[in-house]
Amino acid sequence: MLGCGSVGSQVVRLLGEQADDLAARVGARVELAGVAVRRLDAPREVDVPADLLTTDAAALVARDDVDLVIEVIGGIEPARSLILSALENGASVVTANKALLAEDGPTLFEAAEKAGRDLYYEAAVAGAIPILRPLRESLAGDRVTRVLGIVNGTTNFILDKMDTSGAGFADALEEAQALGYAEADPTADVEGFDAAAKAAILASLAFHSRVTAADVHREGITDVSAGDVRSAREMGSVVKLLAIAELRPTPEGDDAVSVRVHPAMIPRSHPLASVREAYNAVFVESEAAGQLMFYGPGAGGSPTASAVLGDLVTVARNHRQGTRGVGESAYADRAVLPMGETRTRYHVAIDVDDRAGVLAAVAQAFAEQGVSIQTVRQEGRGNDAQLVVVSHEATDAALAATVDKLRDMEIVREVTSVMRVEGTEE
Numbered sequence: 103m104l105g106c107g108s109v110g111s112q113v114v115r116l117l118g119e120q121a122d123d124l125a126a127r128v129g130a131r132v133e134l135a136g137v138a139v140r141r142l143d144a145p146r147e148v149d150v151p152a153d154l155l156t157t158d159a160a161a162l163v164a165r166d167d168v169d170l171v172i173e174v175i176g177g178i179e180p181a182r183s184l185i186l187s188a189l190e191n192g193a194s195v196v197t198a199n200k201a202l203l204a205e206d207g208p209t210l211f212e213a214a215e216k217a218g219r220d221l222y223y224e225a226a227v228a229g230a231i232p233i234l235r236p237l238r239e240s241l242a243g244d245r246v247t248r249v250l251g252i253v254n255g256t257t258n259f260i261l262d263k264m265d266t267s268g269a270g271f272a273d274a275l276e277e278a279q280a281l282g283y284a285e286a287d288p289t290a291d292v293e294g295f296d297a298a299a300k301a302a303i304l305a306s307l308a309f310h311s312r313v314t315a316a317d318v319h320r321e322g323i324t325d326v327s328a329g330d331v332r333s334a335r336e337m338g339s340v341v342k343l344l345a346i347a348e349l350r351p352t353p354e355g356d357d358a359v360s361v362r363v364h365p366a367m368i369p370r371s372h373p374l375a376s377v378r379e380a381y382n383a384v385f386v387e388s389e390a391a392g393q394l395m396f397y398g399p400g401a402g403g404s405p406t407a408s409a410v411l412g413d414l415v416t417v418a419r420n421h422r423q424g425t426r427g428v429g430e431s432a433y434a435d436r437a438v439l440p441m442g443e444t445r446t447r448y449h450v451a452i453d454v455d456d457r458a459g460v461l462a463a464v465a466q467a468f469a470e471q472g473v474s475i476q477t478v479r480q481e482g483r484g485n486d487a488q489l490v491v492v493s494h495e496a497t498d499a500a501l502a503a504t505v506d507k508l509r510d511m512e513i514v515r516e517v518t519s520v521m522r523v524e525g526t527e528e
């Protein structure tokens with residue numbers, strides 16, 4: 103084991119508590135050879151025998167008697183070097199490290215292939231929810247066209263609080279921190295980095311293509327206001343941080359991949375709208391199967407450890423049988439669509455001067471960029487007048503040009519909110 107924090111300590115606990123069951127499932131006892139940590143004297147959620155703890159992770163992965171390395175340190179280095187050297191030394195690897203997989207997955211997969219060893223990482227996306235194996239194996243004979251997910255528990259908790267209690271972002275974040283969902287430094291969650299890493303992994307598996315975190319358009323939830331959430335509610339919608347990966351046809355008739363993470367309004371009738379608190383869900387659309395939904399706890403030590411142990415049993419069985427798992431698909435290397443060419447609908451709230459002709463002028467600004475309006479309504483009068491426009495599907499570039507134009511108009515005091523809208527048009 104590399105790391106013994108929130109996830110690692112629960113893996114150690116389950117390895118002890120379920121030792122007999124695991125032995126029955128694997129066909130051999132699984133023994134903990136050592137646990138590498140940063141600080142030997144740090145308080146731990148489980149008792150780890152002192153003779154198993156070490157700060158020399160490199161020496162632990164180099165041991166001849168280690169068949170399997172579980173990496174739950176996180177981050178890029180030293181995790182990457184340790185995984186590579188474990189594989190070179192003939193051990194298989196189970197990891198929960200989405201940041202590393204999204205940044206440099208192909209290097210790790212090639213190393214596993216070269217070494218003839220397994221590299222499993224179910225825990226890296228959506229905690230306990232089995233989603234990577236279904237995409238890689240169960241749906242391998244189908245053509246997945248779209249994956250839409252709530253894959254970050256912290257931000258879902260915050261947005262859910264804003265929706266149900268009317269709280270602002272800062273208050274909801276404070277509550278998430280008090281309950282232990284959000285880290286003291288919640289940047290990776292609230293700025294969408296964590297969800298973007300997961301989106302890259304999902305897109306790679308769903309479309310058998312190489313997608314890295316750098317390919318993912320990312321927006322977090324720090325700019326989502328109580329007004330946006332209220333506006334969504336008035337439309338019968340809810341704001342969620344969505345990870346979206348889809349196949350889009352290119353003019354040449356090929357498939358390009360579009361991958362993005364951003365807040366969006368979805369209708370309350372959509373299955374993802376009912377995903378509350380820190381839960382995760384992934385909605386998959388494929389040609390033959392149709393629509394599938396995977397739901398469950400997406401974070402936390404114990405749920406994540408469940409996914410790690412599932413991988414451990416598979417890898418240990420493979421090891422016993424002298425074989426290895428299916429590994430990654432041959433890559434199709436599809437082009438990644440620039441965000442400007444991504445098509446979706448938009449909700450735009452505009453503070454305007456309440457005078458004759460304002461509606462026509464705003465409608466013209468949309469029309470000039472080829473953005474067609476689905477609905478428009480006026481709220482308030484006089485100095486409080488606001489137009490709320492929902493567009494039909496348009497490209498991100500056309501919408502951005504529309505918003506620039508609106509901001510230059512004399513009758514527009516402020517464009518107060520621009521948010522994407524997901525779900526079918528009514």
Ligand SMILES: NC(=O)C1=CN([C@@H]2O[C@H](COP(=O)(O)OP(=O)(O)OC[C@H]3O[C@@H](n4cnc5c(N)ncnc54)[C@H](OP(=O)(O)O)[C@@H]3O)[C@@H](O)[C@H]2O)C=CC1
Binds near residue numbers: 104107201400406
């Ligand atoms: N927490 C969650 O809900 C989820 C986490 N994950 C992923 O699981 C992984 C682990 O996360 P989590 O358990 O929360 O992280 P923690 O920060 O709780 O634990 C990290 C552990 O790694 C150890 N560590 C850090 N640096 C080193 C080093 N250089 N050498 C040896 N050990 C080191 C720490 O040691 P020490 O204890 O001495 O400080 C600690 O035990 C990450 O990749 C994360 O993204 C995935 C899904 C959900």
Ligand SMILES: N[C@@H](CC=O)C(=O)O
Binds near residue numbers: 229253255256296400
């Ligand atoms: N910080 C993540 C933990 C799991 O990946 C989250 O909130 O979902």
